Amino acid sequence: MGDAWPRDLRVVLLGPPGGGKGTQAVGLAEELGVPHIATGDLFRAEMEAKTELGVLAESFIAYGNLVPDEIVNRIMHERLAQDDCEGFVLDGYPRTLPQAQDLDVTLDGLKRPITVAINIDVPDDLIVERAVGRLVCPDCGAIFHLTSKPPRTMGVCDVCRGLLQTRKDDQPSTVRHRLEVYHRITLPVLEFYRERKILRPVDGTQSRDDVGKLVRATIRTM
Numbered sequence: 001m002g003d004a005w006p007r008d009l010r011v012v013l014l015g016p017p018g019g020g021k022g023t024q025a026v027g028l029a030e031e032l033g034v035p036h037i038a039t040g041d042l043f044r045a046e047m048e049a050k051t052e053l054g055v056l057a058e059s060f061i062a063y064g065n066l067v068p069d070e071i072v073n074r075i076m077h078e079r080l081a082q083d084d085c086e087g088f089v090l091d092g093y094p095r096t097l098p099q100a101q102d103l104d105v106t107l108d109g110l111k112r113p114i115t116v117a118i119n120i121d122v123p124d125d126l127i128v129e130r131a132v133g134r135l136v137c138p139d140c141g142a143i144f145h146l147t148s149k150p151p152r153t154m155g156v157c158d159v160c161r162g163l164l165q166t167r168k169d170d171q172p173s174t175v176r177h178r179l180e181v182y183h184r185i186t187l188p189v190l191e192f193y194r195e196r197k198i199l200r201p202v203d204g205t206q207s208r209d210d211v212g213k214l215v216r217a218t219i220r221t222m
Contacts, residue, residue: 005032008087009219010112012094014189015120017178018127019204024120024215025091031216034087039095042075043067053078073102080106097188104192116222117193118215122204124179131175135164198222 009032015021022038029036043061046054053075060067076093079085094100107113133146135155139162144151151158168174193199200221202214 007033009034010088010115011219012090012114012117014117015204016122016127016182018131019120019122020208020211021120022091023208024212025089027212028215029089032087034089035084036089036091037079038091039072039093042079046075069096069098073099077106081110094189096185097192100189100192114198116219117199118218119190119199119201120204121201126205127179128172128175131170132172134170136167137162137164
């Protein structure tokens, strides 16, 4: 693969919550010139448009429940069938084995097979450490960290001068529970792509830029 990226690269980014997957997905999609497709963004768009699928999704999200695979798959199928999805970066999907299986069937029908599934691997203890020190600005959304990215004035946002907060779901026990759920439902997804010989691990313990370089180097080997 040369310096220019082909426009038909189809990448699945996997990794634990808080592992930096979303940040990598946005930057990668922009560089590749393909859509960044995240389930959360699709849910919000469908709900704002009050489509049938949006109303169904909202009926679960409003009560803090996971959206069933059937609804998630239908929303993703509609998006992936659009003309701009000759290539794409998937972020947050597939999360479960049934989702991975349905995606495989969908893309087979569209003749758009996955190029590579990249697993950004970060140990649980590091995920917890990152989350516990995280500070978020409720006004502008800026994110800081007590050790890796402290604000210039403790407790005050560098961007808008708002008061920084610690999110309730960044408590150690909550983070570890999320990780337990993630490992339980995602391990079969990793095995699914490993059996197809397209799963590639990337060390997610390094800096954001270095992880990005590893992700891109991995894609170039496919």
